[in-house]
Amino acid sequence: MYGRRARLGVIVPSTNTTVEPEFAAHVPRDVAVLATRVPVAEVASEQDKVASLLAMHGHVERAAAELAGAGVAAIAFACTSGSFLGGRDPDQVMCEELTRRHGVPVVTTSSALVAALTALPARRLAVATPYVASVADGARSYLREAGFDVVSRNDLHILSNLDKGRLEPTASHAAARELDVTDADAVVISCTNWRTLDSLAAVEADTGRPAVSSNLATLWALLRLTGVDEPFSPGVALCRAGLPDAARAQWSVPTPAGVTGG
Numbered sequence: 001m002y003g004r005r006a007r008l009g010v011i012v013p014s015t016n017t018t019v020e021p022e023f024a025a026h027v028p029r030d031v032a033v034l035a036t037r038v039p040v041a042e043v044a045s046e047q048d049k050v051a052s053l054l055a056m057h058g059h060v061e062r063a064a065a066e067l068a069g070a071g072v073a074a075i076a077f078a079c080t081s082g083s084f085l086g087g088r089d090p091d092q093v094m095c096e097e098l099t100r101r102h103g104v105p106v107v108t109t110s111s112a113l114v115a116a117l118t119a120l121p122a123r124r125l126a127v128a129t130p131y132v133a134s135v136a137d138g139a140r141s142y143l144r145e146a147g148f149d150v151v152s153r154n155d156l157h158i159l160s161n162l163d164k165g166r167l168e169p170t171a172s173h174a175a176a177r178e179l180d181v182t183d184a185d186a187v188v189i190s191c192t193n194w195r196t197l198d199s200l201a202a203v204e205a206d207t208g209r210p211a212v213s214s215n216l217a218t219l220w221a222l223l224r225l226t227g228v229d230e231p232f233s234p235g236v237a238l239c240r241a242g243l244p245d246a247a248r249a250q251w252s253v254p255t256p257a258g259v260t261g262g
Contacts, residue, residue: 003032006226009072009104010218011063012079013040013056016193017165019078022215026197026233031223034070036063040082042160046132049159053135056082061098068102073226074251075106078192080214081135083108084142091142095251105225105251109192109214112221114146115247116212116238122186126152126179126209128172129190130164133157139190152180164193172213173199173206181207189213200236210237225251 008027012019014037023033038059041052060077067075075098077083083091091108098106107115117125125143127150129136136155143150154175158164172189176199179187187209189196196213203211216238223232224243231240 003030003034005030006032006223006228007070007072008033008222008226009067009070009075010035010078010222011060011067011075012037012192013082013161014038015040015042015161015165016079017162018193018195019215019218022195022197023219026219028223028228028230028232031228034067034072036066038063040161042162046134046159049132050085050134050138053079053082054085057086057094060094061101064098064102064106068104072104074222075102075104076112076218076222077106077108078215078218080109080113080190080192081131081138083110085135085138088142088145092250099251100254103253105253107218107221107225107251109218110142112217113188113190113212113214115221115244116217116241117148117186117188118244118247119241120186120210120212120237122210123147124149124151124183124185125188126181126184126186126207127188127190128154128175128179130156130158130167130175130194131191132159151183154178161193164191167194169195169197169199172196173202176203176211177206179207181209184209187211192218197234200234204236212238221247
């Protein structure tokens with residue numbers, strides 16, 4: 001059967017064309033990625049962008065239930081902006097509630113980024129995004145709430161999610177190279193619909209800093225939660241790191257009342 005070793009569940013925005021092929025290309029042998037989608041509107045103005053992204057939250061419960069029914073071992077809401085725009089605390093609450101309801105660890109890309117940066121460890125960040133300003137500001141706010149300092153930033157100001165998915169890996173590499181990493185502990189490339197897994201090794205080599213993207217952090221968290229602990233492709237620093245104990249505890253499935261270990 002597919003996924004003999006682990007089955008990973010991902011919830012992706014309907015306009016995302018990157019998560020599924022990137023994950024499929026980089027998961028270890030006998031690991032399967034199963035996906036379901038939540039609707040998100042393409043908008044014509046920056047003023048409507050944040051609302052369209054937050055509207056996905058109304059569909060995440062249904063999507064998580066579908067994946068849990070397929071027997072996945074862990075689930076990720078694989079949308080960075082859709083998870084960071086509500087703020088750090090609401091994002092954590094959503095993960096905890098979905099984990100409790102479905103009996104499967106549920107993470108978001110933003111919470112996975114926090115765990116990944118903690119694992120490296122890194123506190124001062126140079127951040128590249130394809131986002132318009134109002135969305136990129138939300139990324140900075142979330143990271144600050146989680147205890148990180150954004151010391152450098154490069155935003156491409158692309159409104160359409162479909163357009164982000166059409167970018168080649170060279171675009172994320174170029175955006176990261178334009179960052180000032182002098183005071184940074186790590187480079188972060190945000191957005192799950194931006195191809196990054198084939199560019200991260202070059203980013204690390206060029207900047208001399210660990211490089212973490214939304215898709216790498218999400219895939220890493222899912223693999224570690226499902227017991228896949230060895231290094232994996234693309235072989236950058238995070239691919240050799242273990243999941244911090246605090247993150248594992250945060251995403252653990254609660255024991256039902258009255259049940260004790262044997």
